[in-house]
Amino acid sequence: MSNAFSTTTADRPAENAVELVGITKRFGAFTANENVNLTVRRGEIHAIIGENGAGKTTLMNILFGLLQPDEGKIRIDGQDVVFGDPAAAISAGLGMVHQHFKLVPSLSVAENIFLGMEIVNNGLIDHAAQIEKTRELSERVGLKVDPTERVSLVSVGIEQRIEILKVLVRGARTIILDEPTAVLTPQESRELFQTLRRFVADGMTVIFISHHLEEVMEVSDTVTVLRNGKHVATRPTAELTKADLVRMMVGRDVSFDRRPREATHGKVVLDVRNLWARDERRLPALRDVSFTVRAGEIVGIAGVAGNGQTELAEVLAGLRPASHGEAFLNGRDLTRLSPAAIRKTGFAHVPGDRMIRGVDGGASISSNLLMGRQYRAPWSRGGLLDWKATDRDAEAMIKRFDIRARGPHDTVKRLSGGNIQKVVLAREFTNDADFLLIDQPTRGVDIGAQEAIHSEIMSQRAAGRAVLVISVQLDELLTLADRILVLFNGHLMGEVDGNEADDETIGMMMAGLQPGEKERELVS
Amino acid sequence: MSDRLRAFYGQAIAVLLALAIGAVIIVLVDESPVKVFMTLLRGAFGDQTKIAGTLLQTTPILICGVAACVGLRGGMFNVGIEGQLFLGGFAAALVGFALPLPPGLHMIVALIVAVLAGAAWVSIPAYFRTRYNTNEVVSTILSNYVAVLLTSYFTIFLFKRPGGWSETPPILPSAYLPELFSFSRLNWGLVVGLVLAVVVAWLFRHTARGYSASMVGSAPKFAEYGGIDVKRQGFIVLLASGAIGGLAGGVETLGVHHRFMEGFAPGFGFDGLIAALLANGSPIGTIFTALFFGALRSGSLLLEVDTNASREIITVIQALIILSVSAQVLMKRRGDSTAGERRWKF
Helix, strand or coil, X not given: CCCCCCCCCCCCCCCEEEEEEEEEXXXXXXXXXXXXXXXXXXXXXXXXXXXXXXXXXXXXXXHCCCCCCCEEEEEECCEEECCCCHHHHHHCCEEEECCCCCCCCCCEHHHHHCCCCCCEXXXXXXXXXXXXXXXXXXXXXXXXXXXXXXXXXXCHHHHHHHHHHHHHXXXXXXXXXXCCCCCCCHHHHHHHHHHHHHHHHCCCEEEEECCCHHHHHHHCCEEEEEECCEEEEEEEHHHCCHHHHXXXXXXXXXXXXXXXXXXXXXXXXXXXXXXXXXXXXXXXXXXXEEEEEECCEEEEEXXXXXXXXXXXXXXXXXCCCCCEEEEEECCEEHHHCCHHHHHHCCEEEECCCHHHHHCCCCCEHHHHHHCCCCCCCCCEECCEECHHHHHHHHHHXXXXXXXXXXCCCCEHHHCCHHHHHHHHHHHHHCCCCCEXXXXXXXXXXXXXXXXXXXXXXHHHHHCCCEEEEECCCHHHHHHHCCXXXXXXXXXXXXXXXXXXXXXXXXXXXXXXXCECECCHHHHC | CHHHHHHHHHHHHHHHHHXXXXXXXHHHCCCCHHHHHHXXXXXXXXXXXXXXXXXXXXXXXXXXXXXXXXXHHCCCCCCCHHHHHHHHHHHHHHHHHHCCCCCCHHHHHHHHHHHHHHHHHHHHHHHHHHHHCCCHHHHHHHHHHHHHHHHHHHHHHHCCCCCCCCXXXXXXXXXXXXXXXXXCCCECHHHHHHHHHHHHHHHHHHEHHHHHHHHHHHCHHHHHHCCCCHHXXXXXXXXXXXXXXXXXXXHHHHHHHCCCECCCCCCHHHHHHHHHHHCCCCHHHHHHHHHHHHHHHHHHHHHHHHCCCCCCHHHHHHHHHHHHHHHHHHHHHHHHHHHHHHHCCC
């Protein structure tokens, strides 16, 4: 890295793998990127951070040919290029691993990797060659996969490896990863980082978008910060602290220390007893789960995504049948009630899958905030809706929850992810429910808004509500929860007091180990 | 608003594309598309009798279209409107000739019975949908055949008018829907249809029930999560849709034919469904799309007289419209799905 600033000469490859110069992209009156410059040197891990709507995704979509810039130039390896579509970007040596994987579950690992570029022999797919090549590549780059396994049977971590292999098979020399660790355990994340370091040691270049500042500090060589569509800074990571990053992203100081709280001794509101449930494949996903949540208490459920959290949330909300056990809310067994009846017992729910469960994307903010209240005054009287009152109410919510929108008639799907989440929170937090089930409160929400959402959750606690927070972000639970329960493979591994919890203990339990077991057993 | 405008342009392009391909087919049968389209226009809107004729054809398409709108908005694809129309038409005729009542009241009772007949007929697929999650598209399509044949059976074997035709005795004049003009059979049915379209649009927009139903239609998982009884709502929506389908039959019987006969209103149920699809499930939009299909039907009467093209050309054009509208729906879905992937990135 000492020669990082030397000039490019004709006989050496260009110093910079990617250069974006003066990129501007407008959507109508909205400017997503304004004169953004990004220079990524060959052989570095370059992190791009910024709040929601800061323009990270737009910028990466422009680089990958999914969007065309209104102004500005793209240079790859020092050559001016114009990418009409992703295919052009791929043939220039770029590869993108999307946040949500695009794999065919019914096909094998090798078939997925070679999808669209199958090795053909006499007009037939040469499966043996595909499997052989997959195995060879997987060994060479150290991403272990079983080429013949069906994708529907592999874990999320493996799916990500497959996505990376897909990109490599297509000849990528620069890999763009969008929020790569969102679905991984701390251990899996560490393995991923090792892989990325090996890639750059081999002369490849990695661009990665992240929300987790710790990761950015840990793995990246250089950081670029975007704010409101503009380039704020590009600096070597070593010169920065986490606080610096937050300040550059948000424009002010933000704290994620544990929230101060008074001890409370409320009555038991939710009482879950020996709950079992199955997943879509009819396999047990919740195994004998029992716990309680008291009024004025926040209980956190930690765990790697896919260890039963979704099933737990759905069973409590009445969206999935329990195969055994009970869950009492205010004395009524939720497992025997319909979602509509559960709502009436005093149940508010922020779903993990907000685009499908949480909102009707095609409808307005007003209309989304109306859900569940359409039969109640002041939103309706005598079965007739009062849209004026509903709009006024929506305007108040937009203000209170700082939803960035033009007004109550804005279509929800046009909002950014964080703002859509705020619409859901606004509706559920103002329902006067005794119990709040909050699944991934801040998934995909920017740092400033995360702080605001955490404050809202704390004020629900202060108002005497029983709150169950399910989150894959451990730091979030450490900030919020009075008690943390860890789910692993459908079992509750144990309970940790929020005041005494630490990453290490919970991390072990998330990996299925009881605290106190030895580290080397992790390897086996 | 811009979304609605975009939807409108999309549908307009679908229709224009269908007309353009239709023109090519007309050229292939050695006829001038200009002449054919002008004849269609003249046949549909040439003078006041022809305009009234067009509106007469529009009426059942409009009412069936509103029936389809109720289903579409509520997330139920009722393809059985044709059958509900036949049942409603027969039921109205039965009341009309067999149950003498004072004028006016007679007509209203006959229409109510038609509505009930339509609702009763759709309640079978609706029950299976709610109880066993049977696909309502398949069961309502199948129920059409049963309805058409069942009413034929009733007509021929139980209530046949003495004489040669397969039709019921004529209904009593006390049950007639009054005609609007002296020069045409155009009747109050059109007004019923227009009012119904406006009322249904209002119900969806301004009532709590309408809101719940349309949420089940546009985002079923969200509706379920939000505490709406999705199954019950689906049942009610199908029932309402079928009831309106029955009303369409009653209006046709009491306003136009004054009896029930075999094959008395062929294809109106399907035309109504297409009109509703073309209007994106909007009852107000259906007023215009129904008028379009009514004009095609009525204009085509002149087609074989004045040109070498067959009347069937309008069936071809309708089919082309269905194709281009469905193609558009598919394309929109594709666009939406990539938007969905992008929504999750920040």
